Amino acid sequence: MHSIQALLRVPAALYRPPTAAAYLRFYSVARAIAREEAPADDKRVDSNGSLQPRKEAREEPSAEAASLRFHSVARAVATDDYKSPQSRKEALLTSGEELYPRYHRPLPTRCIRISKLFKVFEALSKDTVADEQDFTLYGRVTSIRRLGQGLAFVDLIQQGYLGQIICSQGRIAGSGTSTDQFHELFRKMQRGDIYSRRLPMLDQGHLLIAAGFRGHPYRDGRGQLSLLATELPQLCSPCLHQFPSVLEDQETRVQNRHLDLQVNKRALHTLLLRSKIIRYMREHFIAKGYFEVQTPILANLAGGAVARAFATEAVEFPERHIQLRTAPELWLKRLVLGGMEKVFEIGPCFRNEGLDKTHNPEFTTCEVYCAYTGIEDMIRFSELLFTELIDRAKGRFAEQLQSLPPCTIDSTIPFRRLDFIPEIESAMNLKFPNLQSPSAAVEVFEMLKARDIPLPSSLQLPRLLDRLAAHYLEPQCQSPTWIIHHPECLSPLSKSFVSPETNQRIAARAELFIGGKEIVNTYEEENSPFEQRRKFEKQTQYRDDENRMDVDESYLEALEWGLPPTGGWGCGIDRLVMLLAGTDRINDVLSFGNLRNVVSLGKSGRDSIRSR
Secondary structure, eight states, X not given: OXXXXXXXXXXXXXXXXXXXXXXXXXXXXXXXHHHHTSXXXXXXXXXXXXXXXXXXXXXXXXHHXXXXXXXXXXXXXXXXXXXXXXXXXXXXXXXXXXXXXXXXXXXXXXXXXXXXXXXXXXXXXXXXXXXXXXXXXXOEEXXXXXXXXSEEEEEXXXXXEEEEEEEEHHHHGGGTOOHHHHXXXXXXXXXXXXXXXXEEEEETTEEEEEESEXXXXXXXXXXXXXXXXXXXXXXXXXXXXXXXXXXXXXXXXXXTHHHHHHHOHHHHHHHHHHHHHHHHHHHHHHHTTOEEOOOOSEESOOOSSSSOOOEEEETTEEXXXXXXXXXXXXXXXXXXHTTOOEEEEEEEEEOOOOOBTTBOSEEEEEEEEEETOOHHHHHHHHHHHHHHHHHHHHTHHHXXXXXXXXXXXXXXXXXXXXXXXXXXXXXXXXXXXXXXXXTHHHHHHHHHHHXXXXXXXXXXXXXXXHHHHHHHTXXXXXXXXXXXXXXXXXXXXXXXXXXXXXXXXXXXXXXXXXXXXXXXXXXXXXXXXXXXXXXHHHHHTTOOSSXXXXXXXXXXXHHTTOOOOEEEEEEEHHHHHHHHHTOSOGXXXXXXXXXXXXXXXXXXXHHHHHTO
């Protein structure tokens, strides 16, 4: 078997084993050659920018010519003749051109987004140039294909949309561009570069540029819509590295998120979906009369959730420990108490807990509070919101973000309901003990052991009940399903009552699960300062590594002023985006991955690309 070196006829002194990037570059060049020699349409744009009939048949290259051409390309790739990052930096710095010029928006010419170009000229006929329409198209170069001396095709990407620019020397010559300038542009153009229009003006001696390639919309004989350039662009932001065609390794993608979003359309579309979901929810609440507010992230006590908080210090209060909020709940209820009857907040929360595929210590929630509402009101509120959101995910969002898998969630309302205690008792064929008794934790522990259910790390009663729900109830919740009437100890901030069916104290609470994952929690909020104190004190008996809840005297004092009957609602934005984006990794829906990825971003992303 011959070595690659021998097959490519590369001298031993010059040969270096091809890297993955080299193979990708070779593939890109080979594909361009294949396109050039593929069967043609009836018409083409010639080097003068005119539509001309194509030849009926293209003369086949001889075997020797084809072999020479293949080896010249392969040899260039194998010896890395393409510009290295260092050589390109040197070439740019010594070119005499002004790099990174200032931007100026041109008034006579309209800038248009690639996505809008396709919409506006959807009806443009084949083999037609819209000469009366003058547009500027901008984006990042992803492909350059030269066809002969006077014709080049450039692909631009912009927010996931790909647009093609046809640069014809004859048509561009009308703007005063010489042949040498035309060839020089495409000699130095590289994948990843961003180009702009050159403007005939200077600002205090500095070049001004405007975004993109200027030209006329044109649809070729195959029906592809392009922009037929009328002038050469100006390099405004060069890519100093080899721009990858493929980025698949998960660690490399997270360490170089800026590249991941350029190369992998699904990664970009997932973040765009996140933005659309948050915007939809915000507009939905505002349309229903809710006021958006911001509440503190730093406080002396986290409060609002049974979770371990992050602790830090402030220079202003060196003797105090300050905590990052675990939930905004208590702050928002103070606002309701103050007279803002309908409020919501979308923002970050922090819980000092472990990392896994679906949990991150920093996450985003949406919490909503409405005075004079009960649990049934909040359930109806949720079902209407999610029905509209799921329908939008299947319709408008799916049309705009086509790289994402289709949404198949059944949004028929009312959603199914599972009553916490009766459903588990039926599944286990056992009755719960009195969950208010001092021995309840021991007896529930024995129930788990009897059914060989894996035990949680903490054997406190709330953790044991959570484990039973995860084992018996959550797997049933693939389609939208409510789990209702949790035991009181699981919901210390909600109102509770004695169930006439089970004679247990249960919470006025409902959890919405979809795809086996919790998406929404909603409650009737406890507004009695006496009952709330009792529940706070009860929670201190369940303290463990995660439950650090204390009696919040400040909140109890606020309740003494009279909180109206209030419905509360919370939704994890990250989980919701995961659900509608069809991914099971929280990394995919966070701009820069989970905490482990963010902390490790200090490592050189360049090294991680080179190592692959």
